[in-house]
Amino acid sequence: MSSIKLRNISKKYKDEKKFAVSNMDAQIENGEIITLLGPSGCGKTTTLRMIAGFEKPQSGSIYFGDEAIVDEDLFIPPQNRGVGMVFQDYALFPHLTVEENIGFGIKKDKDYKDKINKVLYLVKLNGFEKKYPSELSGGQQQRVALARALVRSPKVILFDEPFSNLDTDLRTNMRNEIVSIIRKTKSTAIFVTHDQKEAMAISDRVIVMNNGFVEQIGTPKEIFEKPKNKFVAEFIGFSNIFKGEVNDNVVSSDFGDISIENEENFSKDVQFSIKPSGISIHDEGNLSGIVKSTSYFGDYLEVFISYITKDKEVLDLVCYEDPSKDLKVGDSIRFSIDKNKIVIWKE
Ligand SMILES: Nc1ncnc2c1ncn2[C@@H]1O[C@H](COP(=O)(O)OP(=O)(O)OP(=O)(O)O)[C@@H](O)[C@H]1O
Numbered sequence: 001m002s003s004i005k006l007r008n009i010s011k012k013y014k015d016e017k018k019f020a021v022s023n024m025d026a027q028i029e030n031g032e033i034i035t036l037l038g039p040s041g042c043g044k045t046t047t048l049r050m051i052a053g054f055e056k057p058q059s060g061s062i063y064f065g066d067e068a069i070v071d072e073d074l075f076i077p078p079q080n081r082g083v084g085m086v087f088q089d090y091a092l093f094p095h096l097t098v099e100e101n102i103g104f105g106i107k108k109d110k111d112y113k114d115k116i117n118k119v120l121y122l123v124k125l126n127g128f129e130k131k132y133p134s135e136l137s138g139g140q141q142q143r144v145a146l147a148r149a150l151v152r153s154p155k156v157i158l159f160d161e162p163f164s165n166l167d168t169d170l171r172t173n174m175r176n177e178i179v180s181i182i183r184k185t186k187s188t189a190i191f192v193t194h195d196q197k198e199a200m201a202i203s204d205r206v207i208v209m210n211n212g213f214v215e216q217i218g219t220p221k222e223i224f225e226k227p228k229n230k231f232v233a234e235f236i237g238f239s240n241i242f243k244g245e246v247n248d249n250v251v252s253s254d255f256g257d258i259s260i261e262n263e264e265n266f267s268k269d270v271q272f273s274i275k276p277s278g279i280s281i282h283d284e285g286n287l288s289g290i291v292k293s294t295s296y297f298g299d300y301l302e303v304f305i306s307y308i309t310k311d312k313e314v315l316d317l318v319c320y321e322d323p324s325k326d327l328k329v330g331d332s333i334r335f336s337i338d339k340n341k342i343v344i345w346k347e
Contacts, residue, residue: 008059084157086146088164098120098125104148123147123150215231226264254310301323302320302321
């Protein structure tokens with residue numbers, strides 16, 4: 001187990017104009033589960049591969065604990081880094097049994113059997129040692145891949161989109177199981193995903209990346225409550241994003257003045273998001289609009305409202321309403337905004 005420090009690392013692939021990763025700084029604590037989150041092509045896999053040693057950064061340094069593994073004149077090769085990797089496609093040898101896959105490349109000393117049995121038990125595959133990968137489900141194959149990483153007692157385990165080949169139910173179960181094994185073994189783990197829900201569900205902290213840059217590093221709660229900018233807010237699924245101006249404890253916008261707590265001391269130009277649950281349609285609402293569309297989702301009704309500003313601009317808002325409400329497209333309605341359901345960031 002080890003902490004990891006990335007200091008100012010940059011990577012540009014040969015013949016590419018753009019940097020895949022630019023000036024990245026991050027500190028990952030010992031035993032922490034961290035996720036690199038961002039859209040396709042933002043540099044997540046490149047970062048993971050630089051930590052594993054499959055790619056060499058042009059500049060910057062990487063430390064495992066106090067030990068430099070990459071520096072100006074230093075490059076420790078992958079096999080000497082003590083890194084375990086679990087890939088999206090499991091990368092198991094089809095002609096080897098579960099036991100042989102897990103034990104591949106490790107010394108067949110007197111502890112060999114014990115080590116294999118210990119990890120088989122951990123991933124709940126005892127009894128499967130003589131099976132071949134083709135005889136296993138996707139989830140079971142993924143557990144073999146994890147056991148193969150764990151048997152080497154790695155300093156850090158890297159997971160590249162490990163759940164993307166599994167269907168939804170299995171995916172949730174597998175991710176809970178894998179996280180509980182990581183916690184049990186107190187491993188330091190880095191995941192790569194572009195699924196924000198998954199990132200929030202499994203991580204102690206999330207690194208949000210965009211275009212090779214780190215946009216924000218924080219706990220899921222910090223990122224949800226204090227997104228740094230519009231990219232992060234949109235990427236984690238915020239809707240109803242508008243501009244405003246803050247003076248003391250009031251944000252002024254197209255929806256009038258709304259008093260806020262302003263613990264962050266925002267001033268002047270900001271952007272803000274109104275959570276869909278923070279908009280309610282009722283006759284006493286101080287704002288008026290027209291129902292643009294409705295979609296029924298069982299537990300709630302998703303309603304799009306068209307709101308006309310003082311400058312005659314039409315803004316669309318989405319809100320979640322009681323599904324028993326009788327709302328039809330074209331209805332004139334009144335609505336209000338709950339100031340506690342507003343999230344603000346500096347523009
Ligand atoms: N071997 C390579 N040679 C040249 N360019 C590459 C190579 N691998 C990645 N890139 C480029 O580097 C950038 C970052 O790619 P990377 O695979 O790290 O992104 P990602 O966030 O992991 O994307 P995805 O979610 O699609 O896997 C992209 O612009 C990509 O096209």
